[in-house]
Amino acid sequence: MKAGLTTSLLAHAAFLGIGLFTVAPPRAFDVDDVESFPVDIIPIESITQVQEGDREAPEVETPSPKPTRRVQPVENALKTGDNDQDLENPPTPELQPKPVETAVAPKAIEEPAPEPDVKPEPQPEPEKTPDPVADTIAEQEPDPESAELPEDVPVPTPRPKTPPPQTAKTPKTEQADQKTDQVAALLNKEKAAGGGAKRATKQASLGGERTTKGSKLTQSEMDALRGQIQRCWNVPAGVSNAEDLKISIKMRLDKSGAIEGRPEVVSGGGGTGISRIAAESARRAVLRCAPFNLPAAKYDAWADVIVHFDPSDMF
Amino acid sequence: MEQIALAAPGSELSIWALFWQAGWIVKSVMIGLLLASVWTWAIVVDKMVAYARMRRTLNKFEQVFWSGQSLEELYRSLSERKTSGMGTIFVAAMREWKKSFEKGANSQLALQTRIDKAMDLALGREMERLEGRLGFLATIGSAAPFIGLFGTVIGIMTSFQAIAGSKSTNLAVVAPGIAEALLATAIGLLAAIPAVVAYNKLSSDAGKLSARMEGFADEFSAILSRQIDEKLGSRA
Numbered sequence: 001m002k003a004g005l006t007t008s009l010l011a012h013a014a015f016l017g018i019g020l021f022t023v024a025p026p027r028a029f030d031v032d033d034v035e036s037f038p039v040d041i042i043p044i045e046s047i048t049q050v051q052e053g054d055r056e057a058p059e060v061e062t063p064s065p066k067p068t069r070r071v072q073p074v075e076n077a078l079k080t081g082d083n084d085q086d087l088e089n090p091p092t093p094e095l096q097p098k099p100v101e102t103a104v105a106p107k108a109i110e111e112p113a114p115e116p117d118v119k120p121e122p123q124p125e126p127e128k129t130p131d132p133v134a135d136t137i138a139e140q141e142p143d144p145e146s147a148e149l150p151e152d153v154p155v156p157t158p159r160p161k162t163p164p165p166q167t168a169k170t171p172k173t174e175q176a177d178q179k180t181d182q183v184a185a186l187l188n189k190e191k192a193a194g195g196g197a198k199r200a201t202k203q204a205s206l207g208g209e210r211t212t213k214g215s216k217l218t219q220s221e222m223d224a225l226r227g228q229i230q231r232c233w234n235v236p237a238g239v240s241n242a243e244d245l246k247i248s249i250k251m252r253l254d255k256s257g258a259i260e261g262r263p264e265v266v267s268g269g270g271g272t273g274i275s276r277i278a279a280e281s282a283r284r285a286v287l288r289c290a291p292f293n294l295p296a297a298k299y300d301a302w303a304d305v306i307v308h309f310d311p312s313d314m315f
Numbered sequence: 316m317e318q319i320a321l322a323a324p325g326s327e328l329s330i331w332a333l334f335w336q337a338g339w340i341v342k343s344v345m346i347g348l349l350l351a352s353v354w355t356w357a358i359v360v361d362k363m364v365a366y367a368r369m370r371r372t373l374n375k376f377e378q379v380f381w382s383g384q385s386l387e388e389l390y391r392s393l394s395e396r397k398t399s400g401m402g403t404i405f406v407a408a409m410r411e412w413k414k415s416f417e418k419g420a421n422s423q424l425a426l427q428t429r430i431d432k433a434m435d436l437a438l439g440r441e442m443e444r445l446e447g448r449l450g451f452l453a454t455i456g457s458a459a460p461f462i463g464l465f466g467t468v469i470g471i472m473t474s475f476q477a478i479a480g481s482k483s484t485n486l487a488v489v490a491p492g493i494a495e496a497l498l499a500t501a502i503g504l505l506a507a508i509p510a511v512v513a514y515n516k517l518s519s520d521a522g523k524l525s526a527r528m529e530g531f532a533d534e535f536s537a538i539l540s541r542q543i544d545e546k547l548g549s550r551a
Binding site for chain 1: 357362
């Protein structure tokens with residue numbers, strides 16, 4: 001046994017000696033240089049962060065809302081417009097004077113002037129050769145009196161236009177002064193001049209209807225919203241083939257993500273038949289899915305949402 | 316401290332370094348497995364030598380036994396020195412035979428039984444000597460992988476704890492701990508594989524030797540039985 005143990009110990013010592021001190025650690029892997037992908041991070045603020053301004057205006061360095069005529073800036077004004085007060089909703093528009101349809105006076109009919117008791121001329125002088133044509137023309141010169149306008153032609157009076165029904169949308173605000181603003185807006189009979197009293201004298205810069213205050217939905221949040229709506233959307237049968245049945249629905253959301261008011265079809269859905277059905281289905285989808293689960297901190301970004309429904313994407 | 320060692324980018328990866336980096340449980344598992352491996356190989360060497368010697372002894376004894384030498388002479392020459400294998404069986408049987416005849420046994424059957432018993436005992440003792448410690452090989456062969464695996468699991472566990480502490484999932488941080496833990500399984504397998512192979516080989520060798528000795532015992536028993544018949548018959 002002793003011999004065996006000695007042999008074994010010696011063999012192990014030799015083996016470990018070789019293994020531990022002569023065998024180098026494995027060479028590190030040589031990783032070939034991987035071809036790199038250039039990745040650019042493109043800012044999309046130009047799409048998501050919109051300043052208030054004019055849609056058609058050229059881009060300028062300093063943002064500016066639409067210019068107003070009178071320069072009387074009201075402090076803390078929220079809306080752009082020409083009013084002295086800052087109003088939530090625009091004052092009652094003045095009735096547009098409609099072009100009065102006055103009955104045109106009947107055209108002077110060129111009736112041959114009644115022969116003013118032409119007395120049979122005495123015999124013409126023999127030396128003067130009668131020119132019958134010239135005489136007739138001379139005689140037929142219109143009498144200016146005959147073309148006089150008739151005095152008693154009835155003139156239709158313009159029908160008074162009924163003012164369009166105004167729906168007083170009451171935004172949910174707690175502040176009392178805002179409510180008084182709204183009341184003032186309702187009672188205001190001033191000339192229509194846009195919404196608020198935010199003033200600028202400069203040329204309007206490129207921008208949207210409202211300032212989005214820099215918050216923007218990330219792509220994944222947009223996808224989440226898209227997914228929420230898509231779940232509720234029953235594409236009407238037969239619509240799938242119609243490639244051009246694209247509906248855009250605009251909706252206003254409150255802070256809890258519920259729909260405020262009635263979602264409105266912005267584009268598409270016109271006409272009859274299948275496109276109307278498609279528009280209705282899109283609207284139903286939006287209504288059924290509400291309230292939407294969106295980040296409350298970015299309410300400014302999703303207060304107004306336009307959703308594009310494209311049935312061809314669904315298949 | 317361990318975290319820093321894990322996070323160190325250029326930490327050595329030689330086997331020796333891996334061993335020293337391991338925790339005490341993994342280290343003791345590795346040392347235990349190494350000792351088991353040493354003992355296994357000691358047994359293997361010992362048994363190989365012993366079986367070869369036994370085979371030689373058997374061959375020599377058979378040669379002598381069947382050479383026509385008288386049993387009495389053979390017994391006399393063998394009983395004086397240390398014997399092994401068939402020699403031991405032969406001596407045990409002859410001793411029993413001699414004792415019985417010196418005292419004048421008269422039962423044929425009892426004598427035969429006694430001789431067989433003596434031979435069985437001698438055979439058993441020889442086999443015990445041959446097969447002793449083979450059980451250790453079997454145990455190492457089956458248990459060493461598990462012991463190594465235990466070390467690996469403990470090592471990976473601690474290395475994961477260290478990774479969680481270092482708050483980095485870089486593969487360079489993860490790899491050394493896992494390599495170190497896997498070393499335990501490697502040593503376990505290193506001990507187990509020779510043990511299994513050697514156990515199978517040695518136990519089959521032992522079986523062959525045992526069969527040879529049993530065959531000799533039966534043969535010798537038959538020879539002695541004939542002798543008893545002749546002696547008792549002539550006496551009667």
